[in-house]
Amino acid sequence: MGVITTEDGTEIFYKDWGSRDAQPIVFHHGWPLSSDDWDAQMMFFLEKGYRVIAHDRRGHGRSTQTAHGNEMDTYAADVAALAEALDLKDAVHIGHSTGGGEVAHYVARAKPGRVAKAVLIGAVPPIMVKSEKNPGGLPIEVFDGFRSALVANRAQFFRDVPSGPFYGYNRDGAKVDQGVIDNWWRQGMMGGAKAHYDCIKAFSETDFTDDLKAIEVPTLVLHGEDDQIVPIADSAPLSAKLLKNGTLKTYPGLPHGMCTTHPDVINADLLAFIEG
DSSP states (O other): OEEEEOTTSOEEEEEEESOTTSOEEEEEOOTTOOGGGGHHHHHHHHHTTOEEEEEOOTTSTTSOOOSSOOSHHHHHHHHHHHHHHHTOOSEEEEEETHHHHHHHHHHTTOOTTSEEEEEEESOOOSOOBOOSSOTTSBOHHHHHHHHHHHHHHHHHHHHHHHHTTTTTTTSTTOOOOHHHHHHHHHHHHHSOHHHHHHHHHHHHHOOOHHHHHHOOSOEEEEEETTOSSSOGGGSHHHHHHHOTTEEEEEETTOOTTHHHHSHHHHHHHHHHHHHO
């Protein structure tokens, strides 16, 4: 575990486990969570001999609760600073949800030799919000609702999301795991309300189309077909088509938070892609 300080003075917390000689895998978390959301993946790949790294995005987790820079250009710059500080070469970058957008934005701009492969899981690209160019997107009112709920009662909002749509616990017959809900709430409440508020715009309104077109490395796109947070029809298939070297895999019935609810399934597919 450590901290880097970016050019604007923001401290970015990160974990760095495993041999420095091993191939690095960098994990990028979703909103409004932290690097802790990757425990099941980091432990799995550490045991497989990889170097595993995950950071808390600015304003999230143990990083500085910034009032500025809470948008994709700065998020990607923070990742670049981390990659530079740790001198990461031939890394695999894996992003979930908002983290998938961060991966796309970073990998499209990364220095040669830094990135070997990328993975987008339940990711927000190409763009979430509905518009004339993106008629299948979610109406802006959905994201305005997120902002209103966050301002009105963030603590309750951060219970409602994991208790319901995030993990599919609102589906008939779902086996609810209270520990998972509590851990989501814990991670969310560690971050800053201002950064979380700003990040809603970043993950919903950023257009990643040009990023996806610019990515040269092999990229795996994974998505749960019952994702209630990032609906699959307007995300994964569209991203896969824009990628030069993209592979799409979807999972019937799996929710947005499938890395947590079904780690054995997801980890096996990640390993196959990384080692393939």
